[in-house]
Amino acid sequence: MFLDKSRQLRQNCSGQYTMSKVNSAANEKERKHIVKETETILKRFTRKKQYLIPILQGVQGKLGYLPRESMLKIADYLGIAAIDVYSVVTFYNQFRLNPPGKHSIRVCLGTACHMKGGYITLDAWKRRLKIDSGETTPDREFDLDIVACVGCCTMAPVTVVDEKPEGQVEPTRVDGLLLGFGYEEGKKEKEKSESK
């Protein structure tokens, strides 16, 4: 995971400005929405830096993640450096820098699932979706993350797909689940037109 990030950074450092881990709004409409929601949350708090975490929680509660625009606005509002906001956001596990996907994939890595090869399942998801855990696919269809235990260890290895725990998720089952969403390489367009 870290290597991937460093690869991204390397691209950044070699002059060309590419986006790193922090996500921005995809378009103007979304940007306006983010700014509006962030401002609504900020109005509930006075400009004291002890409110940083409650504000971040509020914004994430509304938007599902913390976009670049929100973090910069919050830093500006509280009169603190942007890096201080980033510091807190990257420290706590509860804060997300990636927008939630339409479908959430939570791979269990609890003790039982670990013994049953949960990490192999995770690798399968990563390979299929071409993202790392904690990330969202560029089309915002899926977001991938890990959980510590979901309480159904007899079904190990477990993956929670959109709140529904799926048991015995071997790599082939991963393909099957993705097929259930009509997600196959080259078939993404089809899925989109169906959902409309």
Place this chain on the structure above:
Amino acid sequence: MSTRNIQVTLKIDGKEIKTRAGEKLLWAALENGIYIPNLCAIKDKPEPNASCRLCWVEIEGEKKPVTSCTVEVRDGMVVNTKGKKALDLSRAGFELLMASHALDCAHCSANGDCELQKIAKALKCSLKPKNLRPLRRELPIDDSNSLFTLDPNKCVVCGRCIWECRKHGDKAVLGFAHRGFKRVVTTFGDEPIGKDRCLNCRECVEVCPTGALAFKEKAKLKS
């Protein structure tokens, strides 16, 4: 505070020292020419970080060694900076730091002026860890700033640069991000420091104990 003006007398390594009451042991020693290895200590900072685990000393009458940056001087204190227990702890701390340090002194601009080299000498141990296998972070070097480079692989995460940068208030650029082993000195969104709003005050480079923050010109002269 009135205690600031009261003088206390203590003994460090057999040398009698007079200092202000309320002073931390580490600074009392350093000001009197007794070197205790340290990285994260910052003189103007009211509360010590106590995170580098290098400044262990033994105090007579106390069972366990203590970090000298957190202990206030007391009248009649007898301190030994060369005790075996203390040195062992310092060496262990140093070894942990060096296990993830990109060791390449010959090509490092800090060579000869590096605090890690100074500490290794003081602790009489090698820069290369003996008991731990190396665990490098292999992070990219940020050379986007025209004045200096930021090489997180050489960083010991002492926080001195951040302390300096923070003096710019809400215009500060440097800070810690991520957690645990992944903790790095970085900018907002891990973006290049040249692209960001760095004020080029050079203070961070001046205080860096290693070659993590290094002036580009100096590196050129060395090579």
